[in-house]
Amino acid sequence: MSLNDATNQPRARNLPALLSDLNDRRRSCTVAVSGAPGGTIHMRDGLVVAIETPGTPGIEALLLKSGRLTEQGWTSVRASDRSHEHLARELVAAELVGAGELEIVSLGALFDAAFVLSLHRPTDWEEGDPVPVLSAGTGVTPERLVAETTRRFDILAQAPGAIARSTRDRVHPTPAASQPRSTTLLSPRHRNLLAEVNGRRTPRDIAFTLGRGLFAVLLDLRHLRGRQLVEYTTPTAAGRPSTAPRTSTSSAKAPAPDTTGLPRRQPRRTRRQTASPDSAEHRP
Structure with a gap:
């Protein structure tokens, strides 16, 4: 019905x-x-x-x-x-x-x-x-x-399509992430998140691994990327879901909601569309 x-x-x-x-x-x-x-x-x-x-x-x-x-x-x-x-x-x-x-x-x-x-x-x-x-x-x-x-x-500060793609991109640690001097000033929350970045997990995977909301994870990844500690790569098989394990590799516990459908307020959208195209290039 x-x-x-x-x-x-x-x-x-x-x-x-x-x-x-x-x-x-x-x-x-x-x-x-x-x-x-x-x-x-x-x-x-x-x-x-x-x-x-x-x-x-x-x-x-x-x-x-x-x-x-x-x-x-x-x-x-x-x-x-x-x-x-x-x-x-x-x-x-x-x-x-x-x-x-x-x-x-x-x-x-x-x-x-x-x-x-x-x-x-x-x-x-x-x-x-x-x-x-x-x-x-x-x-x-x-x-x-x-x-x-x-x-x-x-x-x-990104278009919805760009954010959507970023949740599917895999997150890699950069060489700087292994340098103690680069991580000394990070908060425990950011260090816990960085420990789960292994090149195979997407932001969504990391959110499930740590038991944190995806929005919060995206914000923290943006902070780490600003410090040049992580970078994104887009999977070659477009649309294929990540199969990276979601079991935490860190012993530390991280501290702690139109939906497909609740879009930003844009009055000119007056007709429901059946496609779900992304609308902008990802720029994390």
């Missing part, structure tokens, strides 16, 4: 318009977004409470990889809530993570997923019934989600 077919309403021209309409109607549903990487938007009473996408770590990965939550604790909570409808509440009740910390991680994952989905235009979307999802907090309005996504693109 395509979105709006069941309600006999005109199809939204893009995802921001769709989410705004769902917000006006205080809808609780899921929106399955097709594309690269695609994902699922979870709505509750018209607010966006979570977005899941394979393009960036979700709440579970952020909690586990960062060391905030143990595998044993996570497995125990999942076993006690087979419907997975109250995972956030159970995590807090079991004192495995604080309520405030979980809400911050949940919001960060939401904004990061919206940013990742915005790197490509959606090919389609479909509305379905609400399903349980790990999230904390009351959710955010579509307007706030678009504003935060726009802010992130402005910070990176």
